[in-house]
Amino acid sequence: MNTIDIAIRILLFVLAPAFGCLFFGIDRKLTARMQNRVGPPLLQPWYDFKKLMGKTEEIVNHIHLVFAFAYVAFIMLALGIFLMDGDLIVICFSLGASQVFLALGAFSVRSPYSHVGAHRHLLQMVAVEPLLILAAVTIKLQTGSFVLSDIYARSTYPFFGINTILLLSLPVAFFIVILATIVDTQKSPFDISTAHSEIVSGTFVEYSGPYLAITKLGHWFELSLLFAFVSIFFSSDVLWISIAGKLTLDFAVFLLILVIDNSTARLTIDRLVKFSVRIGLPLIIINIVLIVISSMGVIA
Amino acid sequence: MNGTEKSRLKSPWITHINTGGCNGCDIEILACLTPKYDIERFGILNKGNPKHTDVLLVTGPVTKKYIHVLKNLYDQTPGPKVVIAVGTCACSGGVFKDLYNVEGGVDQVIPVDVYIPGCAVKPEAIIDGVVLALEKLKKLQEGTWKEVGE
Amino acid sequence: MSAEIPVLLAVAFPVLMGILCYALRNRRSIAALSFISSAVLIATSLVLFWMVRDNGGGIRLDMNEFAGIPVSELIMVLDSFLMFYFLYIGIKLKNLPTIIFAVLQMIPLFWFESQHQGAVTPSFYIDSLAVIMVLIVSIIGSLIVIYAIKYMEHDKKQARFFFFMLLFLGAMNGAVLSNNLLWLFFFWEVTTLCCYALIRHEETEEAIKSATRALVVTLGGGVAFALAIPLIFEYFGSVSFIDILAISPALGLAFIPVALIALAAFTKSAQIPFQSWLLGAMVAPTPVSALLHSATMVNLGVYVLIRSAPAIGLAPWLSFVIAVVGGFTFFVTALMAVSQVTIKRVLAYSTIGNLGLIVMCVGINTPLSLSAAILLLFFHAMSKALLFLSAGVVDHEGHTKKITGMEGMIRSIPVLAVTVVAAVMTMMMLPFGMFIGKWVALEVSTTRPELLLLTGFVIFGSVLTSLYYTKWLGLVLSAPEEPEHPPKPHPLSKLYTIPMFTLLAGAIFFSVFMGPVISELIGPAVAPYYGLTPMTSDNITFFTPMGWVPSLLIFVLIVVAIFLPLKMFKSIPKEAVKPVYRCGEDFEQLRLKGFFYEREVPDDRITRYANPIAVILLVIMLGVIFI
Known part of the structure; x- marks a missing residue:
């Protein structure tokens, strides 16, 4: 890793929340356009953030805020490990840890809305986190490593002269990662734990002003991390193809999420768990079995 | 005007509180969210929670049972905040004024910044009211706001 | 010296x-x-x-022979006394299984002692x-x-x-120092006796019932152990652990005694389907639960497994089935713990599960997994003992045995609540020792295709673990609004706080400085049979051949996340503290009680399904040797 490389990674880390912010801006604008509305300006999430930072502080108790900071810290950690080309499983667990902290934060105020949100959040974690880790395992089985630098180097799949696309060899894992992205970004039909009209935005109900802004910041980081995860599925030896491919893939997933968000209604939490166990889990198991069989074929 | 102040004007999140009205104004408020009026283009989001709110839209006359609730909700809203009385009942008590179980308009309980009369109010009027409220907020920030009595 | x-x-x-x-x-x-x-x-x-x-x-x-005392003979005599004492207990309890097991233990043992010299060097x-x-x-x-x-x-x-x-x-x-299997067996039986006596301590009907069950199960394990001893002598020609591990027997049948010892270890470590005795044992006073049922005695089973890992590794099928039993236990107990309301039952399930993870690591049987097993053993003992001690204080000071009774403990007994939170964090949060162990176990289980089943067990097990622990912590942390004049919390006795804080400090300290733990303890323990341990840590980053964790960075982050807000809070005025949103109403303090999924995942129903599966696995374990 030379200096320029490190500088680019640091820059990406700093810009990550900007990507998240822009995502929500485009999201709101496009959603409005889909509903034949004008919609807010593109930088609306940024205005919301600035406004929240400027509001007077209002807290319920101190522990509540410690967990908000821990949530953001662990999301940043996960993204940091990702940009350091670290271990996929550690990234997934660190994402899971941040979700645990978010739930603990919601638990630490005695509000029924907050508690319902936290319970739903935990169940949602139970439903999605294993699938995400299993997707990481399939990537490992395909490439032989959990470490991202090795994954980039080894994710070879011959396709029209472009050497490396993980996407074509692991379509099911890709589907699972998209599912996890929808759930973790709190998009319909899986915006269960922060349902704003139903349980007054659940886990976030008691955060206000600057502290709500901090959780928003964490959310932006989370989004960048998930799109970074999506982008693992495309890499190439040629730099510009790699970058262009990653961006295209992210944008395609983004559009897909948007369409799903706007065309579906919220599920109940048990439907999410059932969906994950009955559809997600069998799919990923089939994928793993296929990889194992094909790798055995290669050996034989 | 610095960035934060500018952002305040661009992102007023509302909570709507019914203090005992007939639901007519509430329906008009919801109509504002529809594509025809599209208040989201001003950055307005409807939040159900005073802790996330900048603008309180209060409809209906304040019944006696509801006084402490309204006070609590107002108290839990972090500043800077704006209160808009939506509809004739909220402005003055309307046809329910002086009823045995009604305290009166919203301003009997919490300070009100903008009054939007009408029974029921038109969505256009609500949007106009919110814009007026933002105007007031802007002047307050600039320090050019003068109370009527001064 | x-x-x-x-x-x-x-x-x-x-x-x-x-x-x-x-x-x-x-x-x-x-x-x-x-x-x-x-x-x-x-x-x-x-x-x-x-x-x-x-x-x-x-x-x-x-x-x-020491100072003129024939130690070996003395132990043999004491052992015989112990056997007869178990028989006496069985007769006094009028419990047929106890009598049968006591007699069954005597037969191979006395036969062996009559044939051979019991002493080894x-x-x-x-x-x-x-x-x-x-x-x-x-x-x-x-x-x-x-x-x-x-x-x-x-x-x-x-x-x-x-x-x-x-x-x-x-x-x-x-038991852990003995090299002679006969001596190990004697000490093993003494721990069984202590376990029985201590569970019985309160002499209530439930206590006696649980104690009897514990005695039956562990004596059953003892029978397997006693049977293994003559068989081991038959196939390996010695009852000295060092000699046994040095020999690689050609005959497949030689693994029958190894499988029997594994079976005995399963009973001691309460692996499924033997978990019921450990759950029942929770009626004992809490120090007993902490000592026997979390930190030490149950570790004896996995210790024996780790000790005989080289012998187990020679039979790939045997070790695979052992790994499956362990992984299955880890997953199923995590699922069962979700619906538990009693603190000590949650901890009991968690103990069984973590021991299962250790068993699984032994079954995978690579240098890395063995290192992970010892790492888990080391950190689990500390964290779990701490949690049990906290549960005891909760019982005595908070007057509750239920998780629901701990609601809002962060206000009533803050010191205790913070200790519980920290202890649970050391159990499940990265980058503490337990997390590192789980992570290594997960990654190591993806190395061979047949082990992928275990990967699934570990993933679901660890996620469910964080579910039930977080639910619990949620209730502990769920703080009611501060009253005008908060009552002064009753100070905890030094005899409580010193052991608890020492354990907590240990669990955190050794997680931060994992480098010495690996180089001084785990490395030398793995080295004799497996060579250099593949895991290393320079206290900044933890490395295995499969990946790395930036441990120091995470600890710094945790410290920042705790202390940065605390520093910021100093500027917040008291008026800024507002009550929670309750739709504007002022009603009395709510009690929320938590949610336990008793209808969705009741542990008795899962037990009904899990036990037969586990029995089948054990039958396979004893059967695969003949293949």
């Missing part, structure tokens, strides 16, 4: 002190004797650690693995004994209680 004195101090001294406790029977002398033996045990274990470290390998110690073998166990037993055990002095303050039968506690510590040290 010769190793004889420390070994005697570790094994015989606590027993002597226990007998004195029983003889003197007055509270002051019991407390004094417990303190003395705790101090001596801690010092002895450290001395043993330094001796093994200086020696650069295992110390062979021959004590078949060396009789004690002190290597790093044994030292890790001695450290766990002596230090954590002593801390629990100190805690028990306060906890059992008003108990009527303290003399008996401390006699068995100290006897147990001695027997445990003896």
